[in-house]
Amino acid sequence: MADTSKNSPLGTAPIDVNAFAKQFQTFLETMDHYATEASRDHIASELRSHLGTDPRSIEPVRQEYARWQWAEIDAALDSLADDQDLRGVIPAHDASGVSDLLTNHYSVYEIGAIERRAFPTGPESVRHVATNGLRLLWIGEKPVIVLALEVEDGPSDTHKIVVEVMCEDHELARETLAGIDQSVRTNSVIDGQVVSFLPGEFGSEAFSIEFHPRPHIEAQDVVLPKGRLEKIEATVLGISEKADRLRAAGQHLSRGVLLYGPPGTGKTLTIRYLLSQARDTTAILLQGEALSKIRAAASAARAIGRAIIVLEDADLVAEDRDFNEGERSVLFEILDVLDGLGDDADITFVLTTNRVDVLEEAIAMRPGRIDLAVEVPLPSTKLRRRLFSVYGHDFAFTEEGIAQAAKAAEGTSGSFAKEAVRRAVLLAIKAEEDPNDSHLLEAVAALTAEATQLREAMTSDEEWDE
Structure with a gap:
């Protein structure tokens, strides 16, 4: 073994390095022990000082919430x-x-600065939330401690909010937590708002919300066959207007409405109109993967009491196996939720689909979930004229020009008219002219030619695949 003794620089007695190292390690461990005890005791002493008793002897009451x-x-x-x-x-x-x-x-835990993060409370508003808050307060003459933290919920990587209340008077702690819960439920930030539920990443069960300005759509902007908008409006909005009378008569309020038809025919515009008319009604929009959050949406809607839940492109979850949860598809979850609402819940589910045939079997197996099914078809020539008039009302298109455009746009959807007007405006700008009939007709011709070329290309690809 090597000699670990060395003469000191001052020529004093030799030092045993191994012994010194052991003593120094013992010193560090002792200091770490005292530091740990001091830190641990600091938090406990803070709580003990406020409560007037050992906090370890008090069991907190706890509630969990979505992020x-x-x-x-x-x-x-x-x-x-x-x-x-x-x-x-x-x-x-x-x-x-x-x-x-x-x-x-x-x-690892210390008392320090508050961390605040901005969480949305509306389309243009946020609240800066204390996300690591330990609150020492008095309720009446009794000291109370409230902790609110965001924690991970197991392997699903779902973040939840934990609220704990600690008080020597356990009944007061329970009452305080109940009051917090009541406030959270009755003062929901989504109450009266239009929001989307957005799915978490990588299959997480968590989700976030996005606020949208409430749309402003007039009835004349929605071009549907005669009587259909009125029928939809009577079911979605009319029942809410008669809610008190229906409850008094023992009639249920929840209902389901299905809008079906080809893409671009006005299903989404119809929904936007309904939301613009239901100014004080909460609207929750689910689309794509977010359709799997139907139970969370229904739970939030029930807490508020009056809401419209929109499920766009519901056919996707009926046929896409990626949305399946075991043997039960999300579509059946949706139908179960419709069936499980209380009779007094003033909640409307509005489903849209481009392929009603995909939904027919599931709906037939669960009769009574859909109260009203309305086809939103491709517009007739008469309706196409109305569409060109609606989208082109700011420009100098003549009635004759609109009639010619409508006739040339045979077989197109309502969104075609909107795009044709936009294309006409672009052509006019390029020509440094005001938009007129010639620009509109040129735009219609170009769009129909492009659509024909696309169909031919797709048909050619299918034949090649065969």
């Missing part, structure tokens, strides 16, 4: 008391509750 509810949770907590001592838990993302802070085995 998108952060704004209303934060508002509910702020309203508990005017005078609150708000502290930050650092780091917040690892702790699952007060017990973790008190145990603090590895001294």
